[in-house]
Amino acid sequence: LAYWRVADEELNYRRFFDVGTLVALRVEDPEVFDATHRLVLDLLADGTIDGLRIDHPDGLADPTGYLARLREASGGAWVVVEKILEGDEALPGDWETAGTTGYDALWRIQQTFVDPGGAAPLGALMHRLTGDASDDYAHVVEQAKREVIDGPLYAEIYRLTTLAASICADDLRLRDHTWRALHECLIELLVAFDRYRAYVVPGEQAHPDSVAALEHAAALARTRMSSERAATMDVVLDLLLGREVGSAGRTRGQRRDELVVRFQQTCGAVTAKGVEDTAYYRWTQLVGLCEVGGEPSRFAFTPSDLSAWAARQQVASPLAMTTLSTHDTKRGEDTRNRLGVLSELPQEWARLVGEVRALTAGSRSSRVDGRTEQWLWQTLAGTWTAAGPIAEDRLVEYLTKAVREAKTHTFWTAPDEGYETAVLDLAHRALAHDGVVARFADWEQRTREAVRAATLGTKLLQLTLPGVPDVYQGTEVDEPTLVDPDNRRPVDVAPLAARLERLDDGAGPRDLSDEKLLVTSRTLRLRRELPEAFVGPDAGYVPLAHSSGHAVTYARTVADDARVVVVATRLAVSVDRLGGWADHTVAVPDGAWRDVLTGREVTGGVVSVGPLLERLPVALLVREG
Numbered sequence: 001l002a003y004w005r006v007a008d009e010e011l012n013y014r015r016f017f018d019v020g021t022l023v024a025l026r027v028e029d030p031e032v033f034d035a036t037h038r039l040v041l042d043l044l045a046d047g048t049i050d051g052l053r054i055d056h057p058d059g060l061a062d063p064t065g066y067l068a069r070l071r072e073a074s075g076g077a078w079v080v081v082e083k084i085l086e087g088d089e090a091l092p093g094d095w096e097t098a099g100t101t102g103y104d105a106l107w108r109i110q111q112t113f114v115d116p117g118g119a120a121p122l123g124a125l126m127h128r129l130t131g132d133a134s135d136d137y138a139h140v141v142e143q144a145k146r147e148v149i150d151g152p153l154y155a156e157i158y159r160l161t162t163l164a165a166s167i168c169a170d171d172l173r174l175r176d177h178t179w180r181a182l183h184e185c186l187i188e189l190l191v192a193f194d195r196y197r198a199y200v201v202p203g204e205q206a207h208p209d210s211v212a213a214l215e216h217a218a219a220l221a222r223t224r225m226s227s228e229r230a231a232t233m234d235v236v237l238d239l240l241l242g243r244e245v246g247s248a249g250r251t252r253g254q255r256r257d258e259l260v261v262r263f264q265q266t267c268g269a270v271t272a273k274g275v276e277d278t279a280y281y282r283w284t285q286l287v288g289l290c291e292v293g294g295e296p297s298r299f300a301f302t303p304s305d306l307s308a309w310a311a312r313q314q315v316a317s318p319l320a321m322t323t324l325s326t327h328d329t330k331r332g333e334d335t336r337n338r339l340g341v342l343s344e345l346p347q348e349w350a351r352l353v354g355e356v357r358a359l360t361a362g363s364r365s366s367r368v369d370g371r372t373e374q375w376l377w378q379t380l381a382g383t384w385t386a387a388g389p390i391a392e393d394r395l396v397e398y399l400t401k402a403v404r405e406a407k408t409h410t411f412w413t414a415p416d417e418g419y420e421t422a423v424l425d426l427a428h429r430a431l432a433h434d435g436v437v438a439r440f441a442d443w444e445q446r447t448r449e450a451v452r453a454a455t456l457g458t459k460l461l462q463l464t465l466p467g468v469p470d471v472y473q474g475t476e477v478d479e480p481t482l483v484d485p486d487n488r489r490p491v492d493v494a495p496l497a498a499r500l501e502r503l504d505d506g507a508g509p510r511d512l513s514d515e516k517l518l519v520t521s522r523t524l525r526l527r528r529e530l531p532e533a534f535v536g537p538d539a540g541y542v543p544l545a546h547s548s549g550h551a552v553t554y555a556r557t558v559a560d561d562a563r564v565v566v567v568a569t570r571l572a573v574s575v576d577r578l579g580g581w582a583d584h585t586v587a588v589p590d591g592a593w594r595d596v597l598t599g600r601e602v603t604g605g606v607v608s609v610g611p612l613l614e615r616l617p618v619a620l621l622v623r624e625g
Helices: 004-008 030-045 063-074 102-113 116-128 139-152 154-169 177-193 208-223 227-238 254-276 303-316 333-343 346-363 371-383 392-406 417-432 434-446 450-462 491-502 510-529 572-577
Strands: 021-024 051-055 080-081 538-544 553-557 561-569 585-597 601-608 618-623
Touching: 004 154, 004 371, 004 510, 030 063, 051 063, 051 333, 063 080, 063 154, 063 538, 102 303, 102 333, 102 450, 116 333, 116 371, 139 154, 139 177, 139 254, 154 177, 154 227, 154 254, 177 208, 177 227, 208 227, 208 491, 303 538, 303 553, 333 346, 333 371, 333 450, 346 371, 346 434, 371 417, 371 618, 392 417, 417 434, 434 450, 450 510, 450 553, 450 561, 450 618, 491 510, 510 618, 553 585, 561 585
Parallel strands: 051 080
Antiparallel strands: 538 553, 553 561, 561 618, 585 601, 585 618
16 A cells, blocks of 8 residues: 555555556456456357447557457457557557447547648747747647656656666666666667557567567657767667567567557557547647547548549458547537637637627736637637527636646646636636626528538538448537547436427428437438448448538449449538639439438539529538448
8 A cells, every 4th residue: 555646656556547446457468368258258148239349459468369369258259449540540450340339430520520720820820929929839738748648657667667678677787777868768669669569479570560660769858868878769669569689599588578568558559548538638729629539630631632532441341330429528519610710710710809809808817828718719719509608617627627637737646726726717607707708699690501510511521431430429419529538427318309299290400400400310220220331241432522622422332333422512601701602513423312411303414503402501412222
């Protein structure tokens, strides 16, 4: 037994990130695997559940071996993994999985509905309020990773260093590499590493991608260190890649193998705590971009980018999951859709921020920093609906969590009550100020159609792009939510069922929630009726020609024959600014088609977009007969 703070400095067991009460289990041990999986395998066997979602596989000692054992034990059940892929990183080819849980789909879909033209103005606003420049994101991440390494994850780094030092101390050719030098090299490697893990398995030839990832990190790390550490960095890199280093023939051994595995497990922890749980709460250019699995440094996606990814996904992981909201997302999809519209009206948004800052200047403590102000105003924009602002108790709970996760002025383990009071007092006074309320109400009304297009467009794409869609409970309707615990509040399903029954009885949609439920329910039913177009062995994805960059269009095919056509509006503010769709068209494959959302009959060919999207900003066409 020890004082709980000791765990951040001295720890003799593995844990989940920095949570000392969540002790890691050795599932690589067959006995432990059997004991911890007995219940879930029984549930699979008796049909209670159909598949498994494996969270945080990068925390395992041997993810590849674990997934292979799970496949054998489960009889080949459908398994997806909560793997955060950075940039164009792909899942390891030898993993026994259908694919990821969908974060790679989430950020691509979401950022396709972000206007790249908003990057510079929103960056300028951020710079005025916070001092952060548009190209500072990498520095913010670096600083955050250094802080978590020096703080809550120090015990893990200490253990790695001690392990490496013991290896060197026992080898005559490596004894001159000191504990301090090894410590510095390991820290710089962890800071420079740009993904969650390199999949090096002791005793196996490292995959070229793994070698490249570690060597890239080492090259960057060297630029941040004294040249005197170069030889030690070479040794550390060789040890982590399982290469021969030191006395001739030495590549394996209990400690060398353990160093390889534990370093990779620590990479994931440093990235998760440093990036997702720290940097994402500091970067404010457009806070909706700071999402699990996202890339805030890449402000927007084009439809062509999305199409290229979807085509690859159809070949590589057609049964992976797609999602927009989960129990772990920093904000729900409806909140992010509202935030995305800021990129379409950046000058107007900057004016609004200037006005509400002026209105609250007299009640704003000097302790409230620009980053937190940005956070407050964007959170209000992301959660403000036609019914008004988010409930104050939800806002208070969220802001408290946000400023503590940012770890700049206050911390979970050492709250600064004065600072937190100043932040929450500003939020309270803003919501009580008639002028502030009026301006946000005007903003909500001004952006309503753009939010509508983004809400229905992102949902339709998520449900029809290659993959198996995950609809997080409660997201069938428009309901802006924030991070845990806000997104884990109980969902009252009775009103949702009544709303769906009314739509099924032929009533027209009354509001955005009705429209989103209509899109969700009818798209999922279409998938059920035509599974061969979405998940069958002959299912395909084909982009369709169109004349406007504000349309996302594609077909789902069966044996290359188009059966379903999807059309969605992106950046509706620009469409409105240009006077509507004018003479823009989309090439619908030949044949007779029916929009399952509106009942409209469509004849294939070059079809005008305006009439097609007259009632809704999206269309879901199914081939008749």
